[in-house]
Amino acid sequence: MSVPFSAAIGNAFFQILTHSFMTHLPAKSTPLRIGAVNYLNTKPLVYGLAGELPGHELSFELPSQLADRLAAGELDVALAPCVELSKHPEWSIISSACIGCLGPVLSVQLLFRCPPNEVRTLALDEGSRTSVILAQLLLQEHCGVCPELLPLSIDAAPEDVVADAILVIGDRAINLSSDQLVERWDLGQRWRDLTGLPFVFALWVARPGIDTSEVERALNTARDRGSRHLPAIAAEHARELGLSEQLVLSYLRDNLNFQFGAPEQRALAEFFRRARHLQLIDHAPEFTFDTEFTPL
Numbered sequence: 204m205s206v207p208f209s210a211a212i213g214n215a216f217f218q219i220l221t222h223s224f225m226t227h228l229p230a231k232s233t234p235l236r237i238g239a240v241n242y243l244n245t246k247p248l249v250y251g252l253a254g255e256l257p258g259h260e261l262s263f264e265l266p267s268q269l270a271d272r273l274a275a276g277e278l279d280v281a282l283a284p285c286v287e288l289s290k291h292p293e294w295s296i297i298s299s300a301c302i303g304c305l306g307p308v309l310s311v312q313l314l315f316r317c318p319p320n321e322v323r324t325l326a327l328d329e330g331s332r333t334s335v336i337l338a339q340l341l342l343q344e345h346c347g348v349c350p351e352l353l354p355l356s357i358d359a360a361p362e363d364v365v366a367d368a369i370l371v372i373g374d375r376a377i378n379l380s381s382d383q384l385v386e387r388w389d390l391g392q393r394w395r396d397l398t399g400l401p402f403v404f405a406l407w408v409a410r411p412g413i414d415t416s417e418v419e420r421a422l423n424t425a426r427d428r429g430s431r432h433l434p435a436i437a438a439e440h441a442r443e444l445g446l447s448e449q450l451v452l453s454y455l456r457d458n459l460n461f462q463f464g465a466p467e468q469r470a471l472a473e474f475f476r477r478a479r480h481l482q483l484i485d486h487a488p489e490f491t492f493d494t495e496f497t498p499l
């Protein structure tokens with residue numbers, strides 16, 4: 204049966220119309236599962252992020268869990284402890300936003316119950332991966348000690364664990380009491396004293412094969428917006444953490460650094476180099492992010 208000429212023309216016209224309409228529509232991106240750190244330090248990095256990424260899924264967890272879930276394929280993008288790049292060279296860094304510091308960080312503390320050069324046992328915060336390596340690196344480089352490692356569960360208080368030294372990170376490390384401690388190290392400050400460099404704890408990374416173009420823009424935008432609204436973020440979160448607004452603001456503004464720029468990239472390469480030299484990681488990953496970056 205032949206199609207009437209007018210209907211055939213109409214059909215073809217409709218197809219041309221819909222084709223040109225479709226090709227000019229932005230392709231609908233696949234929903235991504237994005238995991239961020241559930242500490243105060245991440246609030247400026249996710250400020251307004253959910254609104255930037257409608258249709259994507261944003262969840263909050265401990266840094267160590269984020270790394271494990273990204274490795275298991277349960278997340279597509281995560282704010283992961285950067286030391287995990289040494290186990291996952293297939294991950295790519297997708298944003299210039301990071302959790303880092305230029306000197307004292309306040310929320311990564313090594314607590315000593317004996318003089319540092321006598322440490323035999325070290326309890327490690329189970330939320331951490333990067334600081335776990337940093338703590339051992341600093342103990343070896345400063346004091347030549349390689350302690351036996353123990354876990355500090357997220358539900359346990361530092362006082363509950365029997366160990367000579369205890370690594371505590373995140374919100375619970377801010378404003379810790381120094382009672383009965385022989386010494387305490389702020390690991391951001393110790394790293395700075397040792398190397399003169401900033402430090403990077405966590406970066407936004409993606410599994411391979413994920414289209415992250417939309418997310419990359421949103422992550423940088425959220426970080427820039429968050430950095431402009433630190434007083435509002437401090438006012439919003441101080442009370443729930445039992446901290447003063449002033450302390451939260453100075454932590455976010457003066458202790459933390461959210462820019463993964465050229466000095467931070469050099470610092471990360473130096474961290475990998477030293478950790479590898481001490482055999483704390485299996486290999487020092489090559490990473491690329493910015494054309495400015497030149498390996499040491």
Ligand SMILES: C=C(O[C@@H]1C=C(C(=O)O)C=C[C@H]1O)C(=O)O
Pocket residue numbers: 240242244266267283284285302308310311330331332333334335372373374376404405
């Ligand atoms: C500064 C911090 O950075 C964190 C430390 C991490 C680690 O040690 O693996 C990972 C993510 C960051 O949340 C902190 O948690 O206090």
